[in-house]
Amino acid sequence: MASQITNYKCPACTGPLHFVGASGMLECDYCGAKYDVAQIEALYAEKEAKAVAATEQANIKAEENRQKIAEMEAQGWDTSGLSSDWGAEADGMKAYSCPSCGAELICDASTAATSCPYCGNPTVVPGQFSGALKPDYVIPFKLSKEDAVAALKNHYKGKPLLPKAFTNGNHIEEIKGVYVPFWMFDGQAEGCVDYEGLIIHVYESGDYEITETEHYDVRRGGSITFEKVPVDASSKMPDDHMDSIEPYNYKDLRAFSTAYLPGFLADKYDVTVEQSRERADGRCAASLEGALHRTTTEYSSCIPKSRNINLRRGKVHYALLPVWMLHTKWNGKDFLFAMNGQTGKLVGDLPTDMGKFWAIFAAIAAPVTAIAATILMLM
Amino acid sequence: MKKRILTCLLALLAVLTMTVPAWAEQTEDDLFVYDTVGLLDEDEWLELEMMADEISWRYNCGVYIVTVDDYEDYNSDIHYAAVAIYDGNDFGIGENREGIMLMLSMYDRDYDLFVRDGGTAQYAVNKYGRHQMTEVFLDNFADNDWKGGFEDYLSACGEYLDRAEQGHPVRKPLMKVLPMALGIGVVLAMAVCLCLKAKMKTVRQGAEADAYVTAEGLNLTERYDRYTHTTETRRKISKDSDSGSSDHSGGGGSSTSGKF
Numbered sequence: 294m295a296s297q298i299t300n301y302k303c304p305a306c307t308g309p310l311h312f313v314g315a316s317g318m319l320e321c322d323y324c325g326a327k328y329d330v331a332q333i334e335a336l337y338a339e340k341e342a343k344a345v346a347a348t349e350q351a352n353i354k355a356e357e358n359r360q361k362i363a364e365m366e367a368q369g370w371d372t373s374g375l376s377s378d379w380g381a382e383a384d385g386m387k388a389y390s391c392p393s394c395g396a397e398l399i400c401d402a403s404t405a406a407t408s409c410p411y412c413g414n415p416t417v418v419p420g421q422f423s424g425a426l427k428p429d430y431v432i433p434f435k436l437s438k439e440d441a442v443a444a445l446k447n448h449y450k451g452k453p454l455l456p457k458a459f460t461n462g463n464h465i466e467e468i469k470g471v472y473v474p475f476w477m478f479d480g481q482a483e484g485c486v487d488y489e490g491l492i493i494h495v496y497e498s499g500d501y502e503i504t505e506t507e508h509y510d511v512r513r514g515g516s517i518t519f520e521k522v523p524v525d526a527s528s529k530m531p532d533d534h535m536d537s538i539e540p541y542n543y544k545d546l547r548a549f550s551t552a553y554l555p556g557f558l559a560d561k562y563d564v565t566v567e568q569s570r571e572r573a574d575g576r577c578a579a580s581l582e583g584a585l586h587r588t589t590t591e592y593s594s595c596i597p598k599s600r601n602i603n604l605r606r607g608k609v610h611y612a613l614l615p616v617w618m619l620h621t622k623w624n625g626k627d628f629l630f631a632m633n634g635q636t637g638k639l640v641g642d643l644p645t646d647m648g649k650f651w652a653i654f655a656a657i658a659a660p661v662t663a664i665a666a667t668i669l670m671l672m
Numbered sequence: 673m674k675k676r677i678l679t680c681l682l683a684l685l686a687v688l689t690m691t692v693p694a695w696a697e698q699t700e701d702d703l704f705v706y707d708t709v710g711l712l713d714e715d716e717w718l719e720l721e722m723m724a725d726e727i728s729w730r731y732n733c734g735v736y737i738v739t740v741d742d743y744e745d746y747n748s749d750i751h752y753a754a755v756a757i758y759d760g761n762d763f764g765i766g767e768n769r770e771g772i773m774l775m776l777s778m779y780d781r782d783y784d785l786f787v788r789d790g791g792t793a794q795y796a797v798n799k800y801g802r803h804q805m806t807e808v809f810l811d812n813f814a815d816n817d818w819k820g821g822f823e824d825y826l827s828a829c830g831e832y833l834d835r836a837e838q839g840h841p842v843r844k845p846l847m848k849v850l851p852m853a854l855g856i857g858v859v860l861a862m863a864v865c866l867c868l869k870a871k872m873k874t875v876r877q878g879a880e881a882d883a884y885v886t887a888e889g890l891n892l893t894e895r896y897d898r899y900t901h902t903t904e905t906r907r908k909i910s911k912d913s914d915s916g917s918s919d920h921s922g923g924g925g926s927s928t929s930g931k932f
Contacts, residue, residue: 514894536878576881584890640874662857669849
């Protein structure tokens with residue numbers, strides 16, 4: 294049984310509305326009308342509530358159907374042909390019907406916003422973000438798909454080791470604007486680190502160079518308070534890509550509204566707070582260690598001997614942050630790029646042309662060797 | 673008698689070093705061998721003077737021999753003592769005051785081979801040339817064979833200047849410098865290439881959370897520093913060559929000095 298989803302439609306012409314980052318408004322593709330997020334939010338609040346209720350009703354009905362089939366099996370009927378089980382692949386999938394064209398959309402259980410593959414209308418699954426699942430914040434997209442393509446082209450520049458065929462023959466297979474779910478952790482790291490501090494003096498005495506090393510027992514202790522350390526809460530998103538496009542500017546954090554979602558994909562979290570906490574803890578502890586180490590500048594070097602760092606955990610926020618995911622394929626290999634939809638920071642590993650690597654190596658090594666040989670001979 | 677006159681002359685000119693800012697040029701009558709200590713007898717001195725005179729005017733580059741009791745009478749640094757003597761005595765031929773000077777300081781048996789910068793002398797005798805040249809005379813001086821050492825020095829000067837005139841100055845052989853030059857080339861090229869390769873990788877796992885520290889920053893609550901002990905290591909300073917020589921430059925010339 295397909296559940297209900299919401300299309301944000303233009304109140305003027307009923308055309309589909311998209312959230313546009315540059316204007317920060319919902320815009321109609323057809324009549325060009327622009328609406329404030331708050332305006333559309335108010336207009337659709339009731340519809341969303343109905344959609345949530347319809348979804349819940351659909352779930353109840355689906356459960357009743359399953360029970361009926363079970364009862365029929367118990368009465369000895371052969372119900373093998375009525376099985377609604379789509380196998381392991383269908384686990385965690387959900388079906389929705391598009392309010393615009395009626396087509397059935399099959400999505401991941403965590404999908405919260407998508408677009409209909411038949412009519413292309415952006416759709417939002419309100420039930421994914423209701424009640425306890427409602428995110429606290431959202432940072433709306435500021436940059437468009439065109440910005441992401443331009444950023445990717447710019448990413449290729451100034452990289453002489455990039456195979457020429459990659460730049461020329463490489464086509465972007467897919468660009469997705471995704472609101473990625475993040476847990477944001479508040480907290481405090483406190484503790485102390487013991488070091489062996491060394492102050493080194495080097496001087497010459499007669500025919501000898503004397504290195505005098507003063508040894509110290511050094512201890513530094515303190516605390517640092519962190520606010521909203523983000524850890525991505527979607528198993529679909531690679532953690533290292535999400536870490537690399539940080540930081541986000543939290544000045545643009547808005548109270549969550551589904552009205553920011555039309556035109557983009559969105560997932561609800563499928564990695565729990567407990568699963569994510571360890572990564573945040575590790576980063577906070579490393580930051581405290583780094584900050585304490587930076588207070589030992591009077592020493593030539595400080596070697597950590599032991600550390601005792603405790604973490605006081607604070608509030609956890611749930612936020613959707615904007616990410617452009619770009620996927621390209623070259624020589625049968627997948628290349629994934631991620632761009633911060635707010636700041637434009639783009640990351641993604643590129644292939645290295647080892648032929649170019651050695652050519653550049655030779656082009657530098659040969660003249661430098663010749664120049665060095667000439668200088669050494671003239672000395 | 674002649675030695676006494678020379679000593680007086682040199683002492684007088686050394687005093688003038690501090691006071692006379694402009695240099696006069698070496699003339700045909702000026703000497704090239706100043707044995708103020710008296711290591712040579714008159715015949716030896718004359719023979720060497722003639723030899724030096726002949727080489728100097730043939731190549732327009734003065735080749736000098738100076739012996740002093742203690743270089744520290746001129747400057748605490750042996751190189752600058754040589755500079756003081758060279759400049760103070762208006763040594764050198766031509767506008768650039770081309771010249772090569774071997775100074776022996778007998779108090780601590782020090783030598784300094786000084787070469788005037790910026791012209792023929794430097795082209796003919798570079799750093800490598802200076803080191804090669806010292807090997808020619810140091811063994812004589814070690815045996816107190818003063819005349820033999822000075823003769824070898826003057827012969828070497830003649831040979832070096834002749835090769836320079838022919839456009840083939842004495843230079844370190846290519847095979848001697850190639851390993852080091854190759855090492856420099858390979859290390860530099862590899863560093864540049866690895867830098868370029870590092871630019872291809874921009875995806876990294878987040879290791880710290882510095883961007884999310886509140887405005888208060890670090891609240892340092894404990895700071896403890898206790899001195900425990902001092903350790904000391906000694907390393908013998910290796911000299912530029914086996915003979916324990918060292919190189920200097922400045923004051924319009926470069927030199928190699930050491931003990932004999």
